[in-house]
Amino acid sequence: MKNLFKLFSIIILIITSNSHSFAAEKVEYLKTDWSFKGLFGKFDRASLQRGYQVYTEVCASCHSMKYLSYRNLAEPGGPEFSEAQAKAIAASFEVTDGPNSDGEMFTRPGKLSDKFVMPYDNVKAAQAANGGAYPPDMSVLVKARGGGVDYIYSLLQGYEEAPSNVSLDDGVYYNKYMYGNKIRMAAPLSDGLVEYGDGTNATVEQMSKDVTTFLMWSAEPHLESRHQMGFKAIVYLIILTVLVYFSMKKIWSRVESEV
Amino acid sequence: MSDHDYRPKSKVGQWFNDRLPLLTLANHLTDYPTPKNLNYWWTFGGILTFCLVTQIITGLTLAMHYIAHADMAFESVEHIMRDVNYGWLIRYIHANGASMFFLAVYIHIFRSLFYGSYKAPREIIWIIGIIIYLLMMAAAFMGYVLPWGQMSFWGATVITNLFSAIPLVGEGIVTWLWGGYSVDNPTLTRFFTLHYLIPFLILGLVVLHIWALHVPGNNNPVGIDIKKPSKDTVPFHPYIVIKDGFALLMFMIVFAFFVFYAPNILGHADNYIEANPMVTPAHIVPEWYLLPFYAILRSVPDKLLGVVAMLSAILILAVLPWLDTSKIRSAVFRPLYKQFYWILVADVLILGYVGAMPAEGLYLLIARVATAYYFLHFLIILPVLGFKEKTLPVPLSITEPVLGGSPNLAAARNKESKME
Numbered sequence: 001m002k003n004l005f006k007l008f009s010i011i012i013l014i015i016t017s018n019s020h021s022f023a024a025e026k027v028e029y030l031k032t033d034w035s036f037k038g039l040f041g042k043f044d045r046a047s048l049q050r051g052y053q054v055y056t057e058v059c060a061s062c063h064s065m066k067y068l069s070y071r072n073l074a075e076p077g078g079p080e081f082s083e084a085q086a087k088a089i090a091a092s093f094e095v096t097d098g099p100n101s102d103g104e105m106f107t108r109p110g111k112l113s114d115k116f117v118m119p120y121d122n123v124k125a126a127q128a129a130n131g132g133a134y135p136p137d138m139s140v141l142v143k144a145r146g147g148g149v150d151y152i153y154s155l156l157q158g159y160e161e162a163p164s165n166v167s168l169d170d171g172v173y174y175n176k177y178m179y180g181n182k183i184r185m186a187a188p189l190s191d192g193l194v195e196y197g198d199g200t201n202a203t204v205e206q207m208s209k210d211v212t213t214f215l216m217w218s219a220e221p222h223l224e225s226r227h228q229m230g231f232k233a234i235v236y237l238i239i240l241t242v243l244v245y246f247s248m249k250k251i252w253s254r255v256e257s258e259v
Numbered sequence: 260m261s262d263h264d265y266r267p268k269s270k271v272g273q274w275f276n277d278r279l280p281l282l283t284l285a286n287h288l289t290d291y292p293t294p295k296n297l298n299y300w301w302t303f304g305g306i307l308t309f310c311l312v313t314q315i316i317t318g319l320t321l322a323m324h325y326i327a328h329a330d331m332a333f334e335s336v337e338h339i340m341r342d343v344n345y346g347w348l349i350r351y352i353h354a355n356g357a358s359m360f361f362l363a364v365y366i367h368i369f370r371s372l373f374y375g376s377y378k379a380p381r382e383i384i385w386i387i388g389i390i391i392y393l394l395m396m397a398a399a400f401m402g403y404v405l406p407w408g409q410m411s412f413w414g415a416t417v418i419t420n421l422f423s424a425i426p427l428v429g430e431g432i433v434t435w436l437w438g439g440y441s442v443d444n445p446t447l448t449r450f451f452t453l454h455y456l457i458p459f460l461i462l463g464l465v466v467l468h469i470w471a472l473h474v475p476g477n478n479n480p481v482g483i484d485i486k487k488p489s490k491d492t493v494p495f496h497p498y499i500v501i502k503d504g505f506a507l508l509m510f511m512i513v514f515a516f517f518v519f520y521a522p523n524i525l526g527h528a529d530n531y532i533e534a535n536p537m538v539t540p541a542h543i544v545p546e547w548y549l550l551p552f553y554a555i556l557r558s559v560p561d562k563l564l565g566v567v568a569m570l571s572a573i574l575i576l577a578v579l580p581w582l583d584t585s586k587i588r589s590a591v592f593r594p595l596y597k598q599f600y601w602i603l604v605a606d607v608l609i610l611g612y613v614g615a616m617p618a619e620g621l622y623l624l625i626a627r628v629a630t631a632y633y634f635l636h637f638l639i640i641l642p643v644l645g646f647k648e649k650t651l652p653v654p655l656s657i658t659e660p661v662l663g664g665s666p667n668l669a670a671a672r673n674k675e676s677k678m679e
Contacts (some may be wrong), residue, residue: 072341163298221340222340230520234514241509248505251497252498252502
């Protein structure tokens with residue numbers, strides 16, 4: 001029995017130490033208290049709604065979010081806008097549809113079932129408008145970066161004057177958290193850039209936190225149900241394990257051998 | 260064997276069993292005499308069966324929603340994660356299941372190495388096991404390509420390019436593997452087909468693996484031959500079933516932790532970026548379970564020799580029963596082997612670590628030393644050890660683990676037969 005515990009702790013140790021070796025970057029990211037971390041982690045609903053506002057007013061002019069639909073905004077576990085709100089949000093976008101019976105494409109107001117409207121028609125158009133750099137799709141951005149939410153949160157606040165020994169080309173900016181420190185995106189946030197409906201003070205730090213929370217949700221829309229189910233599953237497994245342990249003891253008591 | 264005496268109680272059962280002796284098989288499996296001193300390292304066979312079945316079930320479900328097309332694969336995975344009911348759960352079980360499968364198989368292999376389970380008369384079980392392990396690596400590699408992320412694409416490019424090291428025909432083989440002049444849609448569709456096929460080949464080999472096991476029966480921590488059935492054995496059911504079940508549940512708790520609370524920790528972030536043939540990732544790294552072999556591959560400066568070294572590192576295991584010259588199975592009675600065993604474990608862990616690091620400077624040096632030691636262990640240390648090592652006295656039976664000072668197994672056996 002003791003050996004078994006030893007075995008499993010060794011397994012966990014090996015795996016966790018192994019996975020740490022992948023985090024090659026040695027920069028210390030800025031930390032904040034994410035409500036969605038931990039055993040019972042949930043999204044902060046108000047923060048998600050504010051984050052959506054930052055995304056749509058700031059990021060969305062360059063960054064697409066092609067795997068999300070407007071209906072997602074009203075689904076449980078997300079920003080949970082009311083259905084009426086989500087419909088209004090969708091309707092505020094022009095969606096190209098068609099072809100109609102005349103064979104023509106036409107535009108109409110968005111519906112809940114539409115995917116988020118993309119800022120550019122294609123990658124080439126996006127590159128042309130951004131000095132050759134493609135603003136990555138943001139749907140799973142948080143999972144596509146080594147440092148995850150901490151990295152995005154830090155990057156948004158990491159713009160600085162370049163040190164004297166670093167020379168920057170036109171349209172390139174210095175960011176202390178960016179890989180290689182050079183980034184083609186100008187500092188996207190400044191204090192008071194958006195006006196929050198709930199009266200929260202829109203500091204760069206606050207907006208960074210809100211929009212990163214929103215990006216975490218967009219990458220993991222089922223995070224809340226995952227955490228809830230995980231807790232139930234593990235409690236169930238532990239109870240079953242204890243029951244099976246005592247059954248095993250009882251059964252093995254018939255033979256002179258240890259388990 | 261009692262197998263032949265078995266007769267179902269009911270008339271219907273007898274009628275059926277005379278035509279297809281499935282009930283005899285079931286009886287054989289439940290009565291199967293198992294050494295009673297098996298420790299928890301022996302529970303990983305059952306755990307591995309669970310892993311295989313889990314991968315097949317979740318894999319079938321994923322295949323119903325996945326689209327094997329270079330333009331749609333990434334999107335279809337996101338569709339599974341977002342819109343398919345519990346799609347996120349199924350995919351995370353499948354993705355982490357692969358890691359758990361390899362974790363269990365490594366423990367299973369190293370258990371075999373420690374207790375000498377590969378030695379006569381169990382060589383065939385061992386060789387089938389090595390084939391299963393090779394197929395697992397192929398299945399895992401091709402499965403990792405399917406989401407069509409950056410690491411999928413570039414991992415596939417690096418690994419398939421290894422075949423170009425073959426003299427003369429190498430380039431042709433690579434083009435043939437790709438179905439074109441680069442990794443592209445034809446590569447993806449064939450990888451999907453093979454990824455779907457291989458688990459069923461593994462399933463068939465697992466049946467043979469267990470069949471071959473049931474001929475000599477299980478090895479055990481003491482590593483001696485035992486009489487079956489005897490007071491040294493217990494029937495598989497209920498004794499081993501409940502013990503395997505208990506260990507499996509412990510394993511499932513670890514598994515569940517990864518699935519529900521750290522589902523992406525064992526993957527690489529770059530695989531959430533859609534494949535882009537124009538952009539090469541800064542570091543191309545395989546999944547953790549392939550890292551030791553990746554380190555061996557990179558430690559050799561010549562491409563062809565690197566590939567040869569990597570393949571040899573795996574294939575050398577297949578001839579292990581003949582490289583290990585010691586008559587004693589269990590490391591418990593082999594004081595020197597025991598130390599070399601743990602050095603080998605450390606060596607493989609070091610190889611895994613440097614495999615994740617860039618192949619330069621100190622890392623490269625460590626990888627080279629560790630690679631050399633890996634081969635040294637199997638080719639020199641093991642064969643020599645069998646002749647030189649002074650082993651400890653081996654007990655007569657499991658029930659009498661301490662036999663007063665008989666260093667000679669044959670003498671002990673004689674004594675035993677006289678007593679009967």
